[in-house]
Amino acid sequence: MCVLNGRNTTAEFGEADCTDLTQAVDDARIGNQLKTYVKNERNKFLESSDTAFDEWEFASVSHKRIMYTQWCAEAWEKLTMEKSDNINQTFIDKGMTLAADGSEDHLLKLRGLEDMKFPTERPPPPPPRLTKKERREAALAQAIEENTSFSSQVMEAEKVRIMEKKRLADEKATRKEVAAQKKLAGMAKQAAKDAAAALRDAQAARLLVAAVPCDAHQEQEKTQPSAQGPKSTPRAKFSSEQVKKLEEAFHVSSCLDAARRANLAATLNVTEKQCTNWFNNQRAKMRKNVQ
Structure with missing residues (x-):
């Protein structure tokens, strides 16, 4: 201080x-x-x-x-x-030691009102809380007891409400079923389109059995000498075994990357350019057949 x-x-x-x-x-x-x-x-x-x-x-x-x-x-x-005694007496005077259920309220004494008597009986428990459905059912039962003529109208209205609720539920289920059927039909239609496209590709690949000649660029490479020395003259046609392997590779994928194209050309003992031209011609024929 x-x-x-x-x-x-x-x-x-x-x-x-x-x-x-x-x-x-x-x-x-x-x-x-x-x-x-x-x-x-x-x-x-x-x-x-x-x-x-x-x-x-x-x-x-x-x-x-x-x-x-x-x-x-x-x-x-x-x-x-x-001052422990003072604390204990304070709790007792204020009723803080009494049972919380009210069974000991008669022991409570108010300062200046010592003659006041509190009830010794326990208060009745509060009514249970009802749900919305339970309240509606209770009101319906009370209306039936109070007025018989009115009860028939209430029952009829309740019946109409239940039937309308059932009708709405049936309509919702029907809409869900129709939507599911449409979805399945769309999936089936798309699957049919994919199968037809795959079949056309397979048929076009099977029809490619003839050898493909080299293009004009390859002919130009034949006539022009190379700066690095003479090269072997590329073949004008593929053998049947080479055509078979080319068709197998084309059936797997109509477009090969550079590494796979070079590997395939080395396997067939042809140039990479000849292999590329063969694939380009086959794709052009497929587009022409589809059109």
Whole structure:
């Protein structure tokens, strides 16, 4: 307190009747006593050293909450040691030790109204909460009991509602079934198209049994001498065995990459250009047959 007065400050918390940071411990008769103990713990901390006030003044909100929690724990420990009888009597006077179901409410005594008698019987339990369907059924049963002529109208309306609900459910199921059938039909149609296209490709590949002559570019390569020396003259036609292997490769894929094309040409003992021209001619024939 001397440090606070020396700094001419008005920043002070935890007064005996305050309801700010010590609101959590404000309860019944022992509230003011406990807050007084908390204030004493706070003052003890501020007077413990010359830097304690600066530590408190520049502390964060979370740090201040932690410090107040520590002071509350220490204050409650001292309060229970010094005034345990007062605490017990406070809990008894406020009815905090009575059973929560109300069976001991007759033991409750109010200050100034000691002659008031509380009921000794337990209060009736609250009615159970009903669902929307249960409430509708209960209202329908009550209407039938109260008015017989009205009950027939209610029953008829309920019957119409049930039939309409069933009709909507049937329509929804029918729409789902029709959508599933359309989806299956579309998948079957697409599969048929794919099968027909594969069949046409296979038929076109089987029809390619004739040898394919070299193109004009190959003829030009024959007539022009190479700078690296004489080359073997490329064949004008493929043998039947070479055509068979070319057709097998074409049936697998009508377009080969450079590596596979070079490998195939080396296997057949022909040039890579001849192999490429053969594939190009076969694709042109296939397009012509399809058209």
